[in-house]
Amino acid sequence: MLNVSGVTKRFGGLTAVSSVDLNVQEGEIVSLIGPNGAGKTTLFAMVAGFLKCDEGQVTFDQVSINGMKPHQISKLGMVRTFQITQPFAGLTTLENIMVGAYSNTSDSEVAREKAEKVAETVGMKSLLSQGADGLTVAGRKRLELARALATDPKLLLLDEVMAGLNPTEIDEIVAVIKSIRATGVTIFLIEHVMKAVMNLSDRTYVLNDGKLIASGTPSTVAEDPQVIEAYLGHGAAEAMVAKS
Amino acid sequence: MSALGKNMMLLLAGAVLLMVAPAFIVSKFYIDVLTLIFFTAYLGQSWNILGGYAGQFSFGGVMFFGTGAYASSILLTTFGVPPIIGIVVAIFAGALLGFIVGFMSFRSGLKGSYFALITLAFAELLRVLANSVEFTGGGVGLFLKYAPGLSNLQFETPTGFYYFALLLLFISIAIALWLERSRFGAQLVAIRENEDAAEALGINTLRCKIYAIMIMGAMGGAAGTFYAQKYLYLDPPIAYSIHLSVEMLLVTIVGGMGTVFGPLIGAFVLHVVNEIARHFIDTPGLSLIVYGFILIIIISYLPNGLIGMFKKKLKQTDASALDKLKSDQGDGNA
Numbered sequence: 001m002l003n004v005s006g007v008t009k010r011f012g013g014l015t016a017v018s019s020v021d022l023n024v025q026e027g028e029i030v031s032l033i034g035p036n037g038a039g040k041t042t043l044f045a046m047v048a049g050f051l052k053c054d055e056g057q058v059t060f061d062q063v064s065i066n067g068m069k070p071h072q073i074s075k076l077g078m079v080r081t082f083q084i085t086q087p088f089a090g091l092t093t094l095e096n097i098m099v100g101a102y103s104n105t106s107d108s109e110v111a112r113e114k115a116e117k118v119a120e121t122v123g124m125k126s127l128l129s130q131g132a133d134g135l136t137v138a139g140r141k142r143l144e145l146a147r148a149l150a151t152d153p154k155l156l157l158l159d160e161v162m163a164g165l166n167p168t169e170i171d172e173i174v175a176v177i178k179s180i181r182a183t184g185v186t187i188f189l190i191e192h193v194m195k196a197v198m199n200l201s202d203r204t205y206v207l208n209d210g211k212l213i214a215s216g217t218p219s220t221v222a223e224d225p226q227v228i229e230a231y232l233g234h235g236a237a238e239a240m241v242a243k244s
Numbered sequence: 245m246s247a248l249g250k251n252m253m254l255l256l257a258g259a260v261l262l263m264v265a266p267a268f269i270v271s272k273f274y275i276d277v278l279t280l281i282f283f284t285a286y287l288g289q290s291w292n293i294l295g296g297y298a299g300q301f302s303f304g305g306v307m308f309f310g311t312g313a314y315a316s317s318i319l320l321t322t323f324g325v326p327p328i329i330g331i332v333v334a335i336f337a338g339a340l341l342g343f344i345v346g347f348m349s350f351r352s353g354l355k356g357s358y359f360a361l362i363t364l365a366f367a368e369l370l371r372v373l374a375n376s377v378e379f380t381g382g383g384v385g386l387f388l389k390y391a392p393g394l395s396n397l398q399f400e401t402p403t404g405f406y407y408f409a410l411l412l413l414f415i416s417i418a419i420a421l422w423l424e425r426s427r428f429g430a431q432l433v434a435i436r437e438n439e440d441a442a443e444a445l446g447i448n449t450l451r452c453k454i455y456a457i458m459i460m461g462a463m464g465g466a467a468g469t470f471y472a473q474k475y476l477y478l479d480p481p482i483a484y485s486i487h488l489s490v491e492m493l494l495v496t497i498v499g500g501m502g503t504v505f506g507p508l509i510g511a512f513v514l515h516v517v518n519e520i521a522r523h524f525i526d527t528p529g530l531s532l533i534v535y536g537f538i539l540i541i542i543i544s545y546l547p548n549g550l551i552g553m554f555k556k557k558l559k560q561t562d563a564s565a566l567d568k569l570k571s572d573q574g575d576g577n578a
Contacts, residue, residue: 048444050440050443050444069443069448070440070443070444071443071444071445071446071447071448071449074443074444074445074446075446079444079445079446080444081444082440082441082444086438086440086441086444087437087438087441088433088434088437088438088441089437089438090433090436090437091433091434091437095430095433098430099430099431099434099442099445099447100445100446102427102430102431103445103446103447105427106426106427107427108425108426108427108430111427111430147441147445148444148445151445151446
């Protein structure tokens with residue numbers, strides 16, 4: 001479904017993302033993990049059209065999307081959420097979600113119904129008339145998800161929708177993501193919350209210093225010495241092996 | 245009756261009141277003041293579409309007005325085209341100018357104060373141009389013939405112009421009402437609130453902003469013809485006056501940006517304050533100081549405009565009504 005090959009991004013002298021290859025198949029939940037500053041969000045921004053790739057190819061459903069505008073990519077069915085939530089602050093929850101729903105209809109009644117249905121899916125039904133600027137962190141994260149979902153995407157790019165949530169809220173949103181996948185939406189997510197990564201993903205890619213260092217099922221990746229070193233520092237892998 | 249139905253009734257009542265008002269107002273002066281209020285409210289609404297709804301503040305809104313005024317006036321004086329056709333050309337000229345300015349500035353990503361300044365620059369550029377080319381009459385200006393008649397969009401009595409301005413006002417309010425209910429309006433508001441998020445949700449932000457500035461341009465163009473046929477004289481400082489650019493944003497900000505009736509309320513309050521200040525204060529210039537002082541108070545204490553003040557109160561009453569309803573139901577169950 002999504003194919004990324006040899007994608008590179010440089011900011012001046014810094015190579016933020018360095019010839020990354022990855023793919024997401026239809027129906028999967030694939031996660032992208034890595035330490036802070038590894039280039040995950042930059043990679044997402046390139047895939048969604050917010051940044052231009054310096055090198056490499058991105059294709060979505062066999063269509064090359066290099067150089068496309070974000071709204072064109074969104075229309076193709078790949079929709080991103082933002083790590084730093086970007087609500088339409090002056091609008092209510094319902095109006096926020098309706099903007100997403102308008103992606104497929106110009107009829108405001110149809111958009112309203114769609115928005116209400118999506119709000120129910122993500123558990124925001126009681127917050128519909130609440131102003132988006134008055135939402136809690138958990139509420140804003142859900143709103144990001146709801147707006148994207150209202151566009152009827154084929155592939156959702158979720159950028160840290162669990163950051164800043166407490167364990168109960170995380171469990172709730174994990175359930176929501178599972179139910180979204182059950183409706184046939186493919187999901188590609190960036191996440192730091194390992195419990196959720198393990199619980200959700202079919203496959204995981206690990207990015208460190210802009211390079212992919214590992215990929216595979218979550219459990220094999222978690223045992224990969226390179227991954228352990230990326231997170232815990234040089235020598236950590238041996239120390240852990242010695243301990244066990 | 246539903247809240248929407250009630251609002252529609254109020255709206256209709258207001259419209260009828262304005263339509264029959266001239267029958268009860270004897271003074272030509274008051275008719276003229278009202279005409280001017282409608283005209284300013286109309287221009288304010290044109291600014292409101294791009295500034296209030298789409299969040300793109302322009303500081304040179306007068307450029308559409310001036311271009312429309314010149315378009316129909318030149319057609320009339322040079323080619324003898326009646327203004328009733330001229331106003332259509334003026335509308336298209338304004339929209340075309342809107343497209344050019346919008347395409348050039350939005351495509352290169354100008355926003356905020358940069359966009360405001362570029363529109364100011366465009367208006368100034370057009371003023372200088374109008375001053376230096378021949379077909380606009382240059383600095384001498386254009387004199388239009390007084391020949392009342394519908395095809396000339398001129399009227400013998402102030403009441404005629406009153407209705408002309410009222411028609412423009414109704415059209416502008418209809419456009420704003422449509423924005424409130426339509427997808428296009430929601431998309432403009434989304435762009436105002438967060439452009440990146442709007443893009444991510446599939447909104448072609450560039451195209452929406454260009455459409456918005458084209459609507460503003462079309463409206464401004466029609467206003468230009470109205471003005472030229474009412475005052476029968478046009479020169480570059482009038483056609484491209486910064487004062488008018490400021491006035492259209494001022495009435496909107498004072499009344500309430502991004503609201504249907506903000507520009508009308510703002511225009512009404514500012515004109516009335518202005519007239520009262522002029523009436524009671526004899527010292528020349530002092531009335532302007534009073535006017536400015538009132539503006540400062542309104543803007544610093546009512547950031548959402550006068551409408552914002554009412555809306556807050558409405559919301560409070562809504563909430564208390566809802567609480568009452570809930571407690572009533574609670575009683576019923578008990």
